[in-house]
Amino acid sequence: MSGALIRILAMALKELAVVLRDRRVMTTLVASPVIQLVLFGLATTLEVKNVSLGVVNRDVGVASEQFLAAVAATRNVGEVIVYANEKALGEAIEQREVLGGLILPPDLSTRVARGEGGEIGLLLDGRRVNAAQIVTAYISEIAATTGMALRPAGPTPDLVVRNWYNPNLDYSWFTLPGMIAVITTVLVLSVSVQAIAREREFGTYDQLMALPMRHWEILLGKAVPAFVVGLFNGSFYVVMVAWLSDVPFLGSYPLLVLAIAAFSLAVSAIGLAISSIAGNQQQAFLGGFLVIVPMILLSGYASPIDGMPAWLQPIAAVDPLSHLLAICHGVFLKDLPPAVIVDHIWPMLLVAVVALVLGHGLLRRRSN
């Protein structure tokens, strides 16, 4: 065995022992991710269920009757409360009694019957922008269906919506594979970001510097525990989600594990680069926080990358999390072809190399 390999191995074993010896760390690494996976998987849904809506109905015809019946019947709307006028409705929105209100004009049924098409007013609470948008979509759909049914004559246009890969638009099919990637990010970063900062804080850094270890040997050795944690936990979550939830698993498990490996390497390298400049564990933790929030925001987990400004999209493209997310969703919900997976893996490896080179430079500069 070459000298460098022996030294890297010694460092890796020592780092693993440090991580594994601490019982609290073990709890953080094993128990809490499982709890998080379950909690987040259930809680971070963007569906709107059981909202209350208000109604000011000035129409007495069949159109309003059918429309309101359709609204009340959907599982997204819980209660429909009738208000006498717009002012009362406005106060109800102000008091957050209802998310929004429908205003049905007196001539609604007449106009629909004449085939002119009716107009319905929808007032929404802009403070709850996400829910408001989603409710808008629901209401538009109901209005369209109701209008279609009430058209006096003529063939109804044949519009059939089919959602590929997730036919019932079940939200957990999107969140659960995504959670695997997000929780792996948090774990790998929190392990790697402490690695060098801990040595500085505990005063062991001097002894380390007096040993015949090169900076890159230190970095590689220290990357091992975070890498192992990411690879092990990530692969384990995939099994858990595929086995315990009803999310289908259609792709290749080995390829997904390979992607998780590349991802863990990239995030470990980012964590080590932060750790190289941190003076103590607190700074390292804050530095990790500074990176993890944009990483998740830019990954497409919370909001689609296509919706971001054009200048932001290239930054999202170097976010390793965006690539793992794409692979995770692809491997779970459809059998993502290997070539596409490879296209997502090499940018992660590139990030790993760049971050390691950067970390090496920072470590060298700080030790002089």
Added chain:
Amino acid sequence: MAEAPLLRLEGVSKRFKGARRRAPPVEALRGVSLSLAPGRRLGLVGPDAGGKTTLMRILAGLVTSDAGMVELLGAPPEQLDRSEVGYMPQGGALYGELTVRQNLELYARLRGVEPADSPERMEHLYRLTGLAPFQDRAASKLSGGMRQKLAMACAVVAAPRLLLLDEPSVGVDPVSRQEIWQLAMDLSGPGTSLVWTTNILEDAARCDEIVLLHEGEIRYHGPPQGLAGGAEGRCFSRQLPQGVRRKALQDLLLDPGVISGRIEGAQLHALTRQPRIPAGSGWKPVAARPDEGFATMLDDGAALQPSALAEAFPLRFDQPDQPAIAAIGLTRRYGDFIAAQDISFSVRPGEIFGLLGPNGAGKSTTFRMLCGLATPSHGRGTVAGRDLSVARAEARQALGYMPQKFSLYGDLSVAANLRFVAGAYGLTGAMQKAAIDRIIAALGLEPFLDSAAGLLPLGVKQRLALGAAVLHTPPVLFLDEPTSGVDPLVRREFWHHINAIAARGTAVLVTTHFMDEAENCDRVLVINRSQTIAQGTPDELRRAIPGGKVAPSLEAAFFSLIDTQRRALAEVEA
């Protein structure tokens, strides 16, 4: 007794859970009875893990005893008014990021003194500690001596009736040690009682009474001079033969009838187990010192064996004239501040070279430049013929480094630490195992193998650190205050190993604050205010003082040399 005692302990015991599961509990204190009258100063001495710190924590009301009676300031511990007790824990309890002023004012408020209401008290503290010019400096940027003074000022800010100082002079140079003692005297009022724990008998001997705590029991309580009584009739000295100083000491220590020995000037001193002259000729009986009484009481009767640690070192006398360590005009600047200026010296194979100087003088900076931990601004250093600026990793492979502060991994076991260091030096498989087994056997680490290194007693920590530094039997050994804070018997054991390792042809560079350790060096360099002020054998240093006289001791020479430089610099400035 005219006055009620400030402290009264009767039959106090305390045990702690064993470090390992199923390990027997540790009996930190066993039936300790003690009382201290107002205005008395008590020196608390004893070996590492002897129970000193536990006793201090009981006196401070921080730990409750398992059995026995404790009375602090005339009341049970739970009724103790903590502002009446000034407790300075080991190493102080300063906030490194806060400035001197912020630390002092924080502790003042915590003890119920509003700094703005008592400016004269604060002024008084700044003046006595000499910290007035450094009020805005972060505590972590102070030198060791100044830090201890600040910690002490924080402990006494509310003028307590009882002052508890746990190892206030550990790791501090002789000049600062005197100042710290003086500071404690100045800060304590006439009715203030003082408890001072230390491993340095000279400090303890300045107290009114000494308590020696060993294995949780009081082995001696009485006046300092009485401690020396135990060694009376067993102390001898003789003229050292020229040129073989260390060899003579080494031979003496291997004599089974000898507890310890030391070199002082041209004399070799011996302390024997029986009141009998040691082997050899020319021995004369001399008066015993308190530290010799201390050593007699700690003695476990086991004779020192030839150092197994050294036997693994290859003999390295093939190039006796090539320097193993060379410093060539080493200079280090931090901004405007020059930490070390134009330091040059060289160490031959087999030579022990001592770096002496007050805290903050530039000793550590010089040391760090030679181990590759700091890059020189000018000049260069070589280790075992390798230039540190171009072949840093190769140079590091050739050196063993024992830092001043324990720097191994506290969470990891002793065995895991040794495996890591061995791997870092490129040792694997059978070679690694052999090296580790050798260290464990030679340093008696077997009982601690599975213990977390951070929880070990100081003396064992230091042994582990020494073991880690010599795992790969390097040609060059760097020891930064290797014996700071350890008891006399551990110190004896350490120097026994160091001498034996040097005798194999290993070059040793050592920093120390103990003058008897400096006497054990072949040559010594004294640094003060970033500059070399003297270099030579201990004997040459004693003759280097101005006025053509010979200093009576190395310590006197040290003080005189520093004072001479101070006056010369003052003249230049004037």
